[in-house]
Amino acid sequence: MEEDFEFDFSEDPRFSVERYEEMIRNQDQYFFDAQAFENIIEYYIEKNDPIKALQVTEYAISQHPFAAIFSIKQAQLYVATNQFDLAFESLSKAETLEPSEADIYTIRGNIFEGLERHEEALENYEKALGLAETTDEILLHIAYVYQSMGDYESSVNYLKQCLQQNMENQDALYELAFCYDVLDKQEESIKFYEQYIDNEPYSYAAWYNLGNAFNKMDLYEKSIDAYDYAILIKDNFASAYFNKGNALVHLDRYNEAIEVYKQTFEYEPPSGDTYCAIGECYEKLERMDEARSYYKKAVKLDPAQSDAWFGIGVTLDFEERYFESLYFYKKALDLDDKNADYWFAIADAQYKLKQLDESEKAYEKVLELNPVDIEAWLDYSSILFEQDKLTSAIEIISEGIKNNPDAAELYYRMVAYLFAASEYSEALIYLETALNTDPEKHHILFEYLPQLHENKVIVDIINRYTR
The missing domain is CATH 1.25.40.10 (Tetratricopeptide repeat domain)
Structure with a gap:
């Protein structure tokens, strides 16, 4: 008859693992206390061997059938190995044993979140919120679900709650910046990060996100200052150097930008x-x-x-x-x-x-790709004009005007082409429109057809608008 041995290995986790592996080799049956089993499961998880860890949970459940922790661990491992139906079964067992255990609802929420079953994910996360001691990660996951649903306002709300719980949650800081970006609320973003920095002046992530928000508002000097603070706090923060370089480029400070970009090489x-x-x-x-x-x-x-x-x-x-x-x-x-x-x-x-x-x-x-590119309309029509394809050139500029009704350059070019085509009355109508749109650009006309300087009618009309 096979004899059971009981060992208390909670003092030394390595000893627990050795004895467990000896038991498997000998096809024997040893008894381990709950803590020893937890240690053995963690050992295999750290070794990135979820299959062996799952095998340990089977032994643990058989020896400690009323300990919900092992069904919870088993569910986590089923999730890691994409066995979601089995994970749900393990969570149901755990819920029967310990319905007030927050991890059950958090893990179930994670599965539903991954399956994009948003309402069920939210329902489980809300249950977990009422039971967990620390809730910042649960709030973060609720924010992720709302993002997946396209509800960025609700996501912002939960991310702020997350940061109230844990001011150092870097993921929440970055996600909040992302949501403000999608909502195009950079001013609100700036206000939030400035208030946050008042409480957490050494948060490099907050300074970095503030810099990004200033960047998007074209406030490049301010963004550079914010990146400098982020770098001061975390001197190996390569992304802050890179974005500072981008801000310098916007200010045409190319030599400085080159130096800052090169600094990233020291850290990544x-x-x-x-x-x-x-x-x-x-x-x-x-x-x-x-x-x-x-x-x-x-x-x-x-x-x-x-x-x-x-x-x-x-x-x-x-x-x-x-x-x-x-x-x-x-x-x-x-x-x-x-x-x-x-x-x-x-x-x-x-x-x-x-x-x-x-x-x-x-x-x-x-x-076709960018019908608002004024230069392209002008250049394309110019090629046609140079080849004496005057009708085609006029058609192209006409199409350009339809796509860009406020582009004075196109009207002035049309005047030049119509004069070249001897369509004078039509040309003068377009000239009036061009001058109404932007009288300062009338020089374009003479650059393209210098001989129009000699045309008294045109010069008189232009003088009416520009004097």
Whole structure:
């Protein structure tokens, strides 16, 4: 007959594990107290071996059938191994044994949240709230569920409650920033983080989120100050350096931005995004060799970095190496064929290479993707005008005006084309509209058709609006 042995291994967890594994090897039956079983389960969880941990819960439940903790642990492990039906069964057993145990409802809420069964998730989290000693993580999960439901106002409410419970919950701080962003309530976001910082002046996450909110309000000087505080508190905070670099770029302080971007390399491995950002700064400074060098580093690190391929093209274009630039623009386009900027650059390069048919097709694509791009309407019509396709040029500008009824540039260009087509009365109607829209831009007309300076009727009309 097999003999049962009882051991108390609660003092030394490693000894518990050794004796448990000996029992399995010997196909024996030892008795362990509840604490020893908990230690053994935790050991396998830490070893990332949920299957063995589950096996231990079976033994634990057989020896301690009234201890709800083991059914709860079992449910957690079933969740980890995506066995949700079995997890629900284990939670039901635990609820029968210990209906006031908050973890039961939290885990069940987690499962429903993962299954996007939002109402059931909320119902369980609310039950857990009434039973748990610490509730900040439960409040955070309720906020996640409301986000999944598209109810960002309710999410904000629960995130604030979460932070009242635990001012140091970094996830809640970042989620709150995300919700304010979606709701486009940057002023409210700034107000919240400033009040938060009054209570928690050393929260680097709060300073960082405040910096991001200032950034979105185009308050770049203030955002830089906020990032500086975040960096002062946490000097290895790479994201704060990166975003500070972005703010400096918006202020055209490219040399400073380069230095700040490079500081991120001290705290995290270089990324394609950072190399690309440095490349753009050098490009703005017209230091094209250095720009190209960083763009190349970006694509070497991340071949899917379309902006870096595009950046290489821009540097070559600047040096009038249009044929080479076209190759890199097309590499960028292969990765992102819905990017209107890439199509525009291709159209422009093809025009410079006298590939006029291809250029026209590329401009059509730009305008399909971005019909509010005034420059594209002007450039496309200009190609047609240069080829004496005057009717087509007028049609294109007319289409451009339909899409951009407030763009004075298009009206002035239409005046030039109509004069070229000898449609004088129509041209004068468009001239009046152009001058009503923006009289300051009338010089555009003379830049395109300088001979109109000699036209007394046009000069008199313009003088009426500009004197």
